[in-house]
Amino acid sequence: MKFLFGVVLGVLLVPTVVYLYLTSGHAPAATSDPPMPFERAITRHALHARMDKEIPTSTPAEATEATFLAGARVYRASCAMCHGLPNQKPPVVAKGMFPPAPQLLAKDEMVTDDAPGLTFWKVKNGIRLTGMPSFSRALCSTEMWQVSLFLANADKLPPSVLQSLGASAPPGSTAK
Numbered sequence: 001m002k003f004l005f006g007v008v009l010g011v012l013l014v015p016t017v018v019y020l021y022l023t024s025g026h027a028p029a030a031t032s033d034p035p036m037p038f039e040r041a042i043t044r045h046a047l048h049a050r051m052d053k054e055i056p057t058s059t060p061a062e063a064t065e066a067t068f069l070a071g072a073r074v075y076r077a078s079c080a081m082c083h084g085l086p087n088q089k090p091p092v093v094a095k096g097m098f099p100p101a102p103q104l105l106a107k108d109e110m111v112t113d114d115a116p117g118l119t120f121w122k123v124k125n126g127i128r129l130t131g132m133p134s135f136s137r138a139l140c141s142t143e144m145w146q147v148s149l150f151l152a153n154a155d156k157l158p159p160s161v162l163q164s165l166g167a168s169a170p171p172g173s174t175a176k
Helices: 002-023 039-054 065-078 116-125 143-151 159-164
Strands: none
Touching: 002 159, 039 116, 065 143, 143 159
């Protein structure tokens, strides 16, 4: 009987305490607040499980200079406001985001080790609790693939693409 009472009390007490914590104004809600306990682990596991199921394994576009130029145009118009441009300070918007928006054209934050399909999934679907929106209603599939291929090759972009971004070369670039 004590065991059953303990289980019932636990089932009622835990949700009540969580509810009171969340509605009392003590839970971190501002972008300057630290994450809640287990927030990173829970969201990371859920995100990766979903992406593992849905990431496209083939790329319908070719990694050509024309694709990179088109991807650079999409990036400049839709991504640079948060993710920045080569050889420039992070945009003001990025400084207030939680978690911080990666500066995707900075040498140490490039996603060149990500398959284009992974970046495509992120662009298409967005990522909850990060500020990364879904672009599925703003960009067509071709544009999402162009920017994904552009980012997958950010460390080896041709000079014409770098010039379209207003940069000579991102740090670590092999472009000459």
